[in-house]
Amino acid sequence: MRSVKDYVNLGHNKVENHLKTQQSELKEELKPTDTVTYRIGQFLWTNFFGFVYHYVKSRFGRRHPYSAYPKQDDSGVYRIPPVASFALLSDWASDTEESDKVGRLAARYEPDYSIHLGDVYFVGTQKEVAANFLIPEASWPWGRCGSLALSGNHEMYSNGRAFFETLLPKMWIEQSGIRVVQKAGFFCLENDYWRVVGLDTGYTSVRNPVMEILRPPDCRLKDAQLHWLRDQVRLGNPEDRRGLLFLSHHPPFSVFREAFPEPARQLVSLLGAAKRPAAWIWGHEHRLIVYSGQPLSGEWPVHGRCIGHGGMPVELDEPADISPIVFRDDRIRTRLKRKNLGYNGFAYLRLDGPEALIQYVDLDNTLVYQEVLRIEEGAVVVEG
Numbered sequence: 001m002r003s004v005k006d007y008v009n010l011g012h013n014k015v016e017n018h019l020k021t022q023q024s025e026l027k028e029e030l031k032p033t034d035t036v037t038y039r040i041g042q043f044l045w046t047n048f049f050g051f052v053y054h055y056v057k058s059r060f061g062r063r064h065p066y067s068a069y070p071k072q073d074d075s076g077v078y079r080i081p082p083v084a085s086f087a088l089l090s091d092w093a094s095d096t097e098e099s100d101k102v103g104r105l106a107a108r109y110e111p112d113y114s115i116h117l118g119d120v121y122f123v124g125t126q127k128e129v130a131a132n133f134l135i136p137e138a139s140w141p142w143g144r145c146g147s148l149a150l151s152g153n154h155e156m157y158s159n160g161r162a163f164f165e166t167l168l169p170k171m172w173i174e175q176s177g178i179r180v181v182q183k184a185g186f187f188c189l190e191n192d193y194w195r196v197v198g199l200d201t202g203y204t205s206v207r208n209p210v211m212e213i214l215r216p217p218d219c220r221l222k223d224a225q226l227h228w229l230r231d232q233v234r235l236g237n238p239e240d241r242r243g244l245l246f247l248s249h250h251p252p253f254s255v256f257r258e259a260f261p262e263p264a265r266q267l268v269s270l271l272g273a274a275k276r277p278a279a280w281i282w283g284h285e286h287r288l289i290v291y292s293g294q295p296l297s298g299e300w301p302v303h304g305r306c307i308g309h310g311g312m313p314v315e316l317d318e319p320a321d322i323s324p325i326v327f328r329d330d331r332i333r334t335r336l337k338r339k340n341l342g343y344n345g346f347a348y349l350r351l352d353g354p355e356a357l358i359q360y361v362d363l364d365n366t367l368v369y370q371e372v373l374r375i376e377e378g379a380v381v382v383e384g
Contacts, residue, residue, distance in 0.1 A: 001095055064160035066203060067168075067184045068224035074180060075232045077188045078173050080145075084191070085109070086349040087141050090117035090249065090283025091152070092310030093132035098344045099311025101363045103139030106346050109361075113143040113173070113189070117283040118152025118202055118249030121312070126162040134170060146173030151185045151202030152249035152284065160203065186225055188233050193354050193375060194243045197233065200225055201250040201263055219250045219260040221267075229270055236272045241378030244278035245356070251282045253294050253304050255319040264296040277301040277379040279356075281347065283308035286315045288345065288360060290327040290369060293382075303373070303382055307347045307360070314342030327369050329362070343368070 069076030087106040092099050093116065106114065120128050133140045140147070149171050155163040163185070171182035173189075185200035201219040206212070221229075229235045252264040268275060277293065280302050289306040296302045309329070316330055333343045345362035356373040372383040 001097060001100065061159055063156065063203070064164045066222060066224060067164055068222075069184050069186075069228050069232060071183045074183055076184060076186065076228060077190065077232055078175055078180070080113070080189045080191050080196075080351075082191050082193060082351070082353055084113065084145075084189075084351045085111045086196075086351075087111040087114040087143065088117065088247070088281060088307060088347040088349055089114070089141075089310040091119045091286055091308040091312050092116060092346070093120040093128070093140075094311035095121070095128065095131045096311055098363060099132070100139040102310055102344050102346055103141050105361070105363060105365055106348075107139075107141035109141075109348055111141065111143050111348070112145045114141050114147045115198065115247065116140075116147075116149045117247055117281070117307070118150045119154040119283065119308075119312075120152075120163070120167075121154055123157035124155035124160070124162050125158050126166050129162045129167045133167060146179075147171055148173060148182055148187055148198060149185075150198050150247065150249055151200055153202055153205040156202055156206045163202075186228070190242065191351070192242070194245060194351050194356065195233070195240075196245045196247065196351075197229075197235075199246055199248040199263060201248045201260065205250060205260075218262040220262045226266060226270065229267075235267070235270050236274050238273040240274065241276075241375075243354070243356070243373070243375035243378070243380045244276070245373075245380070246278060246280040248280070248282045250284050251304070251306060252280060252296055252302070253291065253324075254285060254306070255321045255324055256285055256287070256289075256315075256317065261297065264300065264302070268297045268300050271300070275300055277303070277381065279303045279305070279373055279380045281305045281307060283310070286312040287342065288314075288329040288368065289325060290360075290371070291324050292326050294324060301379075303380060305347070305358070307345075309342065309344050310346060311344060313339075314344055316340050316342050329360070329368050 087109060120132060132138055149167055151163050168182045172179045187198045189196040204222060205217050205219050207217055250260045252261050253259050285306055285308045287306060288309045291304040293301045293303050329342060331343055332340045334341050343362040348359040348361055350357045354375040359370045360368045362368050373380050374383055
């Protein structure tokens with residue numbers, strides 16, 4: 001298990017993240033009986049040759065082929081009951097004491113479904129996926145009726161191989177008593193009142209180094225995902241007045257760091273006459289923030305929430321503009337490397353007919369904030 005200290009001041013640079021992964025694996029390779037920190041052979045392979053191997057594959061190798069619905073008679077659209085509970089975690093998979101505590105706490109809530117909104121640290125390797133989700137000691141809170149996953153940028157630092165080949169085949173959702181395996185990095189869960197739409201913004205969040213300089217990634221939804229939203233989800237159907245709750249890794253709006261508005265622009269185009277106020281929960285930034293309704297793409301009212309405080313050091317820096325913020329958890333939990341860190345946690349969502357209760361719970365099981373969303377003539381509104 002890693003220490004949260006390993007993640008303090010972690011950048012978004014792939015070189016740094018790959019090096020930290022190799023260093024972490026070296027620590028795990030050394031047995032407790034070793035009397036030295038490093039053996040020269042281990043150091044050369046793990047910190048040099050191993051680093052170069054993964055770095056070259058990630059930066060210059062080919063990304064894993066994109067997977068999209070419909071696939072194998074699976075539309076990616078799944079029915080859920082009118083009353084359903086969810087554990088929502090983002091930026092959680094860091095394999096630290098903090099993420100372990102959050103995961104095991106979320107499991108105690110016995111959610112029907114659990115969803116990871118992306119980022120497996122450091123670079124989404126198969127070993128890191130296994131440590132966080134798959135080995136017997138892993139603390140991922142499996143839902144009673146299923147668990148699903150979205151991709152962040154860190155999964156794509158290893159070209160998405162472990163995400164598509166190792167993690168997704170273990171994710172599933174129960175449909176009519178049958179476990180249906182997740183086959184793509186997006187999905188739609190729906191009942192007669194709500195549609196919970198998981199978006200893949202991770203696949204397009206990285207490019208090769210030269211292209212990233214010339215044209216920075218904008219996290220746009222790939223054409224295959226747009227076609228699915230149009231043809232399978234039928235997102236633009238003006239007769240469908242169910243409430244819309246979107247999930248993604250990357251933020252369409254932020255007052256802290258760079259936002260990625262392109263997916264919102266694409267959704268506005270798809271919605272057309274069916275456009276109505278919606279909710280959107282994301283991660284990427286390691287903090288808990290509740291925003292007031294914001295006009296995304298200049299015209300689409302969206303209630304945004306950032307829950308990127310799952311397992312990484314929680315950032316407490318000041319926003320550029322405080323006016324859009326309804327609530328932020330700015331409590332100091334600890335101090336590491338001369339930096340104040342906040343509280344990790346997760347969001348517990350309970351759909352009950354036209355209402356949605358969201359409770360934001362920290363790793364000490366303190367209810368930090370809660371709210372009720374309600375559907376009124378297709379629009380998602382915040383009560384109170």
